[in-house]
Amino acid sequence: MTDMAIPSGGIPWITLVLFLPLVGVVTILLAKEELAKWIALAFSLVVVAASLPLWAMFDVSTPAMQFVERHSWIASPPINYAVGVDGISLPLVLLTTFLGPLCVLVSWTAIQTRVREFMISLLVMETATLGVFVSLDFVLFYIFWEIMLIPMYLLIGVWGGPNRIYAAIKFFLYTLTGSVLLLVAILVLFFEGGQTFDILALSKAEYDPSLQNWLFWAFFVAFAVKVPMFPFHTWLPDAHVEAPTAGSVVLASVLLKMGAYGFLRLTLPILPDATAAFTPIIMTLSVVAIIYGAYMAFAQADLKKLIAYSSVSHMGFVTLGIFAFNAQGVEGAILQMVNHGITTGALFMCIGIIYERTHSREIVDNSGLAKPMPRFATFLVIFGLSSIGLPGMNSFVGEFLVLIGTFLWSKLAATLAALGVILAAAYILWMLQRVVYGVPSSHMAPKLYDMNWREMSMLLPLVGFVFWIGLYPKPLLDVMHASVNNLVQQEVRVMTVQDQPVKNTEQYVIATPHPSSALLESEAQ
């Protein structure tokens, strides 16, 4: 597998996408405070525009890294500025860039103090998260992974709710402590994998199984805290509840994906033996997260907390799909990452919209909104149903693929995970019933007015994505196929070495290239 570097003289699209937000930061610093949000919006839109060529010029037929740029950064030890995208990272890059302007829009009137610093934090955040998805050098990856901490800490701690300081510190310490072992693991890999930090080269090297076991858990803690997997999820509800709306959107839509992406890009390719050995544990934790998250979501009176716990549940599907280790599971997981980004991001925006009016996130204070806010109610119902996984909407496709993948791995796990889908339907519908159709609370009535054009404009694109992915996911799945198959075949190789030939037929089935898309096309028709 060789890189497809950009031709010399070509435009370095990834670098553009990656650093344009920082150009925006400099511009904001130089301009007047009143212009800050306009500049942030402009730059985040330019980033969207700059990321479109990545999609348009992406070659779906190859698993190789594309648009690769490599420059030596530090000579000894060799640390490179190496970036590129493949079918696994491209969807996440696009998700991140598309959510950029929406995060600015959602903060348009909600953020009144220190607007300049807020917009700077958002843009730095965008660069950091994009950097994680495009890095091909392990140290570069780690640097972006850590840079993200500071702006998020400020977003929660400065513009957050009443208990924001506690939530910010908890978020910071959890994620920082989680990544401590990651750095040591990176350094150990450097010396064991041939004195390189190149992620692709490290993926090709072979490691001693007992070393792999250690490295696996070092990676696991870092990624599991970010996902977050049960039992490392406790920072998430606090962070979500206290964060400002844009912070919650970034957190749910992009930040949580970093952990799952870490599993896909690093754990699976670099440590295949350890992954195979520990899959049952991870699958168990994923199923627990799905059920537990859903169960906890039932009990929440605070809308944001409810969605936060539903995130734990939905991210359980993602890890389930990743560790099911077959084409359907992994593609479903990536798709589900995008879906969760769209749907949960949209739900947090919806909550932000009501919070701006009633200054409460309690369900009892925000009931019966269908009458005073019909447009809002429509959007909330659409995204609520999308979160449940209603056929024809985005989450259905992702969860369906994940469940197929899981079923091939273990029927019990798939059955239990399917239970999570039912629970999701129950708690979301119950929430919708109360918020949309419940008895209006009289003291909030005067504060309610329906959505304006700005609010519509940030939710409408997301509605588009919900139905596009729900009805015609092929373009997105096509992007993933080559990379995912390449990844999965590598795993199958390892498993065949480990297991006895008896299972070979089954593995052949697993490795069959994407029956999923055919299946889904027939579904859509």
Added chain:
Amino acid sequence: MTIPLADLVTILPEMIVVFAACVLLVLDPITPPSKKDWLAWMSLGALVVCFFITGATMNDRVFAFSDLVVVDAYASFWKLLLYLVSGLTILLSMTYLKEEGIDLAEFYGLILLSLTGMMVMVSGADLLVIYLGIELMSIPLYIMAGFKRFEARSIEASAKYFILGSFSSGILLYGISLLYGAAGSTRLADIAVAVDARGLEDPLVLIAMMLLIVGFGFKVAAVPFHMWTPDVYQGAPTSVTIFMAVASKAASFGAFLRVLLEAFGGVKPNWNGPILVICIGTLVLGNIVAVVQTNIKRMLAYSSIAHAGYALVGLVVVGWAGTEGAVASRGVSSVMLYLAIYSFMTLGAFSIVAILRRGGLEGEELEDFTGLSKRHKGAAFLMLLFMVSLAGIPPTAGFIAKLYLFMAAVDAGLAWLAVVGLVFAAVSAFFYLRVVMVMYMREPSATQEIETRLALTPTTTVVLACAVAGVVLLGIYPSPLISVTTFAAIPFR
């Protein structure tokens, strides 16, 4: 006895600094108070000249005065760092001393004398020369620590530093005398021969080595020899604290490494055990005790103890059995890189404390930083950068320093030590980030808005700009510094 001219040329920078110090002390009484700044500029001029001389001769390896003094890339690296730190300390003091009302030109003379001592320390190839350097460094520091002579805290710091410092010098001297007994010489090369001949188990060598480790442990403020640090750092005038926390620590590490490697290089297993214990103790205690501090100077004092612990990780790497040649030299260069980067961030953080004024006093309590981001955006942001860098979070230089250090550790097979170090780095993030939290997430009270101001003058601006440039540029583009430290570590390959 005649002194060859070549020998004098070798120590030209030292002579320039001493000469400048003497001229300064002579000129001080006859200079009118309004012209005192000229004396500071003069001392800066001397440092700039020395910087170029040392920079130009960095490639040489010259012995002088019958092998008592060596000027090699290693010594030159430390000297360059020391000039820089001393220069920035002088620039900061030009404003700070006026604010504190202790505007005496002797101060600059004392800084230069102390700097001479540090230069002698890192250039010494003989234990007695190193000892002389240590004393020459320490005595002006004792005086400067008590420079706020009307303040009990400052006097206490001075007295405490003096008593404990003399005590540690005595221990060091005792060790040196035992080694003289063993080797019949105090030259590092002769001692190395004697140590190799006597071997690992010889009690005389063992005791002498332990005494030296204790003596240097005092100077670098490593646990359990750190007791003086918090009180002295807190009580001394802040610009003196900077000089102690950065320059004196760097020089002590420079001399410590050379003594361990050149005199005891043959018995590495004998000292890496004690150093490992000291290293872990320093990491644990420095970081944990810093968590409960409410005075920023005191917190930074514990943080500087903790950072000594990180630098000691490099020493452990160097001494670890089985690490030879390239690995050991990477250990040395990682210590140098760490201390160079540490200098920028610690200098920056202390400088903010020095220029933040509350009434006529320094804003050194954590409370004084409440809501700083509302009152002084720039200062708050710089403090944020320094804190983030001290915690070792990218893209700041503090991350690069830790990356190289722990890389050397993993290379030497000490992955577990890297884990310990990084776990305590996460602990340290708690108290560094608390400063950020106080600055950005709390509202300033009305009285604070009125009472506090920034003593921002052209000189303090230059100091802050240098510190922040170091923290940011070395974080983004560390290659030049890395190649310099790699080159400077070559003598120990």
